[in-house]
Amino acid sequence: MNQIISDSGVKPKQVAIFTHGIKRGPFARLGTTLSRGFQERGVDCDLVILQTTPAQLAKYPDVNVVPLNVKRAAFSLLPLVKYLRDKQPEIVFAMPSYFNLIAIWARALAGVQSKIIIGEHNICSLETKIEQGEKLKIRYLPLLMRYVYPAGDGLIGVCGDTLKDLATEMNIKPDIPLKVIPNPIDVKQIQQLAQESLDCP
Numbered sequence: 312m313n314q315i316i317s318d319s320g321v322k323p324k325q326v327a328i329f330t331h332g333i334k335r336g337p338f339a340r341l342g343t344t345l346s347r348g349f350q351e352r353g354v355d356c357d358l359v360i361l362q363t364t365p366a367q368l369a370k371y372p373d374v375n376v377v378p379l380n381v382k383r384a385a386f387s388l389l390p391l392v393k394y395l396r397d398k399q400p401e402i403v404f405a406m407p408s409y410f411n412l413i414a415i416w417a418r419a420l421a422g423v424q425s426k427i428i429i430g431e432h433n434i435c436s437l438e439t440k441i442e443q444g445e446k447l448k449i450r451y452l453p454l455l456m457r458y459v460y461p462a463g464d465g466l467i468g469v470c471g472d473t474l475k476d477l478a479t480e481m482n483i484k485p486d487i488p489l490k491v492i493p494n495p496i497d498v499k500q501i502q503q504l505a506q507e508s509l510d511c512p
Contacts, residue, residue, distance in 0.1 A: 406430030
């Protein structure tokens with residue numbers, strides 16, 4: 312978190328994180344952890360997700376969750392355009408790959424000056440090979456990334472191998488700043504969970 316803020320030179324006033332949701336999974340944890348981190352450092356942060364429920368929102372009372380009320384990422388483009396026009400965050404952190412694409416397209420359609428920071432968290436070449444036969448969208452993902460990513464304003468990879476894979480295996484070499492920043496860890500949450508009793512036979 313400190314790396315994201317300090318490297319820019321100026322602390323932004325408002326940012327947005329655009330990802331899946333808060334129900335479960337790594338991006339739910341990552342999104343809420345990042346959002347809390349920004350807020351602790353005095354940066355207003357919206358966690359923009361596809362959809363949620365009152366029960367899920369109740370788990371994160373300290374996170375400003377903004378649901379787009381769509382079931383799939385493919386349907387989120389126009390709602391995200393509206394959000395960007397209404398809120399105009401200085402920076403949008405998107406993740407994973409297809410959310411990066413949608414964020415870049417939405418910024419162009421919205422006609423706003425928000426900077427789009429691409430987030431890559433996987434070895435994309437391996438992911439596309441494994442899922443290519445199952446999901447049609449994965450088949451065209453590398454091609455879209457190759458031509459759309461250069462329109463972003465920066466790219467963060469969780470490790471050096473992630474960035475190396477993009478360049479060497481997928482021929483994705485956007486002429487934008489690249490940075491390795493590992494995923495954040497919510498130490499407070501880990502400490503709280505450690506105090507809970509185990510419900511295990």
